[in-house]
Amino acid sequence: MPLDFQFKYVIIGNSAAGIGCVEGIRRIDKRGTIAIISEEKMHTYSRCLTSYYIAGHVDDEKILFRPRDYYERKNVTPILGKKAVKIFPNENYIVLNDGTKIGYSSLMIGTGASPVVYDIPGNNKPGVFVLRTYEDARKISEAASAGKRAVIMGGGLVGLKAADALHARGMEVWVIVTSPQIMSQTMDKEGAEILRKQLEENGIRILTETNVEEICGDNKVEAVRLSTGQKLSCDIVIFAKGVRPNIGLAKEAGIQTDYGILVDAHMRTNVQNIYAAGDVAEAKDFITGERYVHAIWPNAVEQGQIAGQNMAGADVEYNGGIAMNSVDLFGLASIAVGLTRPRAKDGGYEIISRSVPDKKFYRKLVLKDGIIVGAISIGAVEAAGILTGLIKNRANVSKFKELLLSEDLDYAKVVGLGIASDATKMATA
Amino acid sequence: MKKRVVVKFDKCIGCRSCEVACAREHSQKLRTEERITADTNKPVSRIAIKPTFSDPTECEELKPIKGQSRNDIKTGKAYPIRCRHCDDPKCVEACMSGALMKNDEGVVVHNPDKCVGCWMCIMACPFGAIKRDVKNKIIVKCDLCPHRETPACVEACKTGAIIFLREEEIPEWGE
Numbered sequence: 001m002p003l004d005f006q007f008k009y010v011i012i013g014n015s016a017a018g019i020g021c022v023e024g025i026r027r028i029d030k031r032g033t034i035a036i037i038s039e040e041k042m043h044t045y046s047r048c049l050t051s052y053y054i055a056g057h058v059d060d061e062k063i064l065f066r067p068r069d070y071y072e073r074k075n076v077t078p079i080l081g082k083k084a085v086k087i088f089p090n091e092n093y094i095v096l097n098d099g100t101k102i103g104y105s106s107l108m109i110g111t112g113a114s115p116v117v118y119d120i121p122g123n124n125k126p127g128v129f130v131l132r133t134y135e136d137a138r139k140i141s142e143a144a145s146a147g148k149r150a151v152i153m154g155g156g157l158v159g160l161k162a163a164d165a166l167h168a169r170g171m172e173v174w175v176i177v178t179s180p181q182i183m184s185q186t187m188d189k190e191g192a193e194i195l196r197k198q199l200e201e202n203g204i205r206i207l208t209e210t211n212v213e214e215i216c217g218d219n220k221v222e223a224v225r226l227s228t229g230q231k232l233s234c235d236i237v238i239f240a241k242g243v244r245p246n247i248g249l250a251k252e253a254g255i256q257t258d259y260g261i262l263v264d265a266h267m268r269t270n271v272q273n274i275y276a277a278g279d280v281a282e283a284k285d286f287i288t289g290e291r292y293v294h295a296i297w298p299n300a301v302e303q304g305q306i307a308g309q310n311m312a313g314a315d316v317e318y319n320g321g322i323a324m325n326s327v328d329l330f331g332l333a334s335i336a337v338g339l340t341r342p343r344a345k346d347g348g349y350e351i352i353s354r355s356v357p358d359k360k361f362y363r364k365l366v367l368k369d370g371i372i373v374g375a376i377s378i379g380a381v382e383a384a385g386i387l388t389g390l391i392k393n394r395a396n397v398s399k400f401k402e403l404l405l406s407e408d409l410d411y412a413k414v415v416g417l418g419i420a421s422d423a424t425k426m427a428t429a
Numbered sequence: 430m431k432k433r434v435v436v437k438f439d440k441c442i443g444c445r446s447c448e449v450a451c452a453r454e455h456s457q458k459l460r461t462e463e464r465i466t467a468d469t470n471k472p473v474s475r476i477a478i479k480p481t482f483s484d485p486t487e488c489e490e491l492k493p494i495k496g497q498s499r500n501d502i503k504t505g506k507a508y509p510i511r512c513r514h515c516d517d518p519k520c521v522e523a524c525m526s527g528a529l530m531k532n533d534e535g536v537v538v539h540n541p542d543k544c545v546g547c548w549m550c551i552m553a554c555p556f557g558a559i560k561r562d563v564k565n566k567i568i569v570k571c572d573l574c575p576h577r578e579t580p581a582c583v584e585a586c587k588t589g590a591i592i593f594l595r596e597e598e599i600p601e602w603g604e
Contacts, residue, residue, distance in 0.1 A: 046525050046526055048547070049526055052545055062526075065543075066527055298522050305522070324553075325552075326549045328548060333561075337552060382560065383557055384552050385519075385550075385552055385554035386555060386556070389554075389556070392555070411557040413481065
């Protein structure tokens with residue numbers, strides 16, 4: 001069985017986890033050969049910038065999150081526009097869709113996730129889109145047209161960023177949300193209300209507790225029929241109802257999967273020399289200790305870096321992922337980190353908050369036995385990272401609740417309290 | 430030769446000279462014309478001196494002793510907040526536009542042309558060392574003054590609280 005190519009490291013996926021993996025490997029091993037495989041032809045572009053691309057704020061160049069000469073500089077062989085279709089874990093090689101066989105010493109699977117398209121009538125009509133890839137963004141950008149109407153299904157981060165972008169292109173935007181609130185994954189009810197108001201004041205229409213039941217039109221999208229019975233004429237429909245990990249390739253190779261690919265603290269799968277990271281990986285959760293998929297950018301980069309370092313022979317453990325998201329909607333910043341919506345039945349959580357409505361300031365902390373496990377900041381977000389740091393330190397903040405809720409919280413105020421990881425005498429920069 | 434800024438908190442008297450120097454340094458007009466009125470944008474310092482949170486009655490620094498500043502540090506001790514150019518920078522990890530990178534000198538550099546103002550780095554920095562420039566929808570942070578021999582804040586600090594050392598000269602963290 002001759003192989004066409006042999007690399008020390010093979011990475012499937014060219015986004016946050018894949019690039020994090022390259023950087024993790026190169027921290028330890030400057031010379032080992034690396035191949036990075038992606039079915040997309042694009043250089044290292046940022047999925048988080050796709051909505052900015054639609055809005056016209058970033059172009060084909062600015063959408064890249066690493067420089068043009070990145071692959072050369074890191075001594076990586078990019079194999080772009082080819083899809084990995086099979087892994088042979090016992091023989092240590094993979095096969096691409098053109099039949100090319102590529103051997104590896106260790107493999108990192110960073111296949112990401114795909115948007116979920118609900119099974120409703122008309123979901124395949126021209127004018128129905130998802131927003132995940134550069135290609136998706138390009139198609140939406142082409143279809144966007146000032147004065148026309150867009151319906152976005154889903155009130156999460158992707159949906160709202162898409163809404164913001166299409167609004168910037170002069171479209172009338174309706175967001176249809178199943179839940180009673182927007183951003184139900186990361187934001188509590190009160191924070192979601194503030195954001196909703198901000199969106200509505202800027203002309204975005206939002207319907208909560210509503211579903212799209214049918215996408216109507218003869219040859220293309222002309223309207224949607226809502227669960228309220230209302231028929232809403234429109235020109236574009238975007239599915240932004242969440243993503244599902246792309247586990248098929250791993251599963252078929254006999255790698256252990258559940259919702260995502262199961263990995264240990266070293267980001268290793270059940271196969272010794274195969275790792276997984278990013279939106280496809282089900283790794284340790286920082287707060288619960290259980291395995292969970294946190295499909296967000298910083299976690300993907302960090303997991304990729306950890307996988308890469310371990311592939312190169314280091315011994316680095318993952319502390320666990322934390323839910324975190326930052327979004328700026330019409331100039332109102334909001335950041336949610338950790339466990340922000342504990343369910344009543346979980347019990348044992350203390351919630352404290354402070355809001356200054358006329359300043360659009362809102363901060364909320366979630367504590368369990370005095371330990372801070374979640375934080376929301378809206379408006380003045382400068383101190384949000386300090387709260388993230390305290391969550392990661394598992395800091396007991398029960399004595400400092402009022403301090404942490406203050407609008408002008410800064411790092412100096414938490415120094416010397418024994419809750420932040422800090423050298424008291426000196427810091428280097 | 431890698432050099433780093435080191436902050437000795439016990440020497441800081443809260444005069445905020447470093448803030449002025451930093452704001453001036455990063456304001457093109459002020460650097461050339463020396464006139465605060467010349468710049469239409471309010472100059473933004475990348476370093477901030479803030480009081481720590483402790484009981485003022487226990488704080489020796491606030492009692493007027495000969496040779497001490499009477500600056501209005503409300504409570505606690507003066508504490509310079511600035512980017513530490515971390516070995517494992519969480520801001521760079523969180524930056525989804527590629528605006529933040531750790532360069533070969535180990536400096537965490539920010540490219541305002543790549544920045545889209547998503548504030549992910551602010552969410553990630555545990556030291557709260559990144560500021561927002563809301564008007565231009567970008568962040569501002571310390572760049573270690575690449576165009577100068579010695580960073581402006583170091584030059585401005587007259588008490589030896591902010592010093593510039595080669596990496597091997599930097600003492601160990603902690604007490």
